[in-house]
Amino acid sequence: xxxxSRSKQLVICVNNEGYAVSLEKRKLYEVLRDPxxxxxxxxxxxxxxxxxxxxPKTLFRSIALPLAVKRAVLxx
Amino acid sequence: MQFEILGEITxxxxxxxxxxxxxxxxxxxxxxxxxWRKRKGIAQVRLSNGSTHLAEIHWYEAAGxxxxxxxxxxxx
Numbered sequence: 001x002x003x004x005s006r007s008k009q010l011v012i013c014v015n016n017e018g019y020a021v022s023l024e025k026r027k028l029y030e031v032l033r034d035p036x037x038x039x040x041x042x043x044x045x046x047x048x049x050x051x052x053x054x055x056p057k058t059l060f061r062s063i064a065l066p067l068a069v070k071r072a073v074l075x076x
Numbered sequence: 077m078q079f080e081i082l083g084e085i086t087x088x089x090x091x092x093x094x095x096x097x098x099x100x101x102x103x104x105x106x107x108x109x110x111x112w113r114k115r116k117g118i119a120q121v122r123l124s125n126g127s128t129h130l131a132e133i134h135w136y137e138a139a140g141x142x143x144x145x146x147x148x149x150x151x152x
Contacts, residue, residue, distance in 0.1 A: 018078065021103050042123070049097075049099050055147075056079075058124075059078070
C-alpha cells in the first residue's frame with residue numbers, strides 16, 4: 001500500500017480550456033504512469049469521467065503532499 | 077482541443093449515451109441539454125510537439141450542439 005501511494009502521482013489542473021466537462025481548474029487529479037505518453041508531452045490523467053485520458057502536461061502542475069495526506073486523497 | 081485531428085475519423089462508434097454517461101450533468105450544465113452520446117474512433121493526430129500518431133480518440137456529441145472535447149485515449 002505504501003509503495004502504491006508513493007508510485008502514484010497527483011497533479012493540480014491549472015488550465016481546462018477546451019475541457020470544461022472533463023477537467024476542473026484548481027482540482028487534484030490522479031496520474032497513471034505512461035512512459036510513451038510522457039515522451040510526447042502528455043500525462044495519463046483520470047478525469048471527471050472516471051476514465052484515464054492523455055492530456056498535455058501544460059494543463060497541470062505536479063503537487064507534493066505529505067504522504068499521509070496523499071494516501072487519504074488517493075483513498076477518497 | 078490541444079491536438080489536431082488529421083483527416084477522417086474511422087471506426088466511429090457510440091459507447092455510452094444519456095444517463096449512461098457518468099458526467100452527463102456536467103455536459104448539460106456546460107453545453108446545454110441534448111441527446112448526448114459518448115463516441116470513439118480512430119484518427120491520425122498531430123500533437124503540440126509536432127509528432128503525428130494514430131490514436132484512439134473519444135468525444136461527446138449531441139445533435140444540434142455538435143462534437144465537444146476530443147480526448148486521446150491511447151496512442152496506437
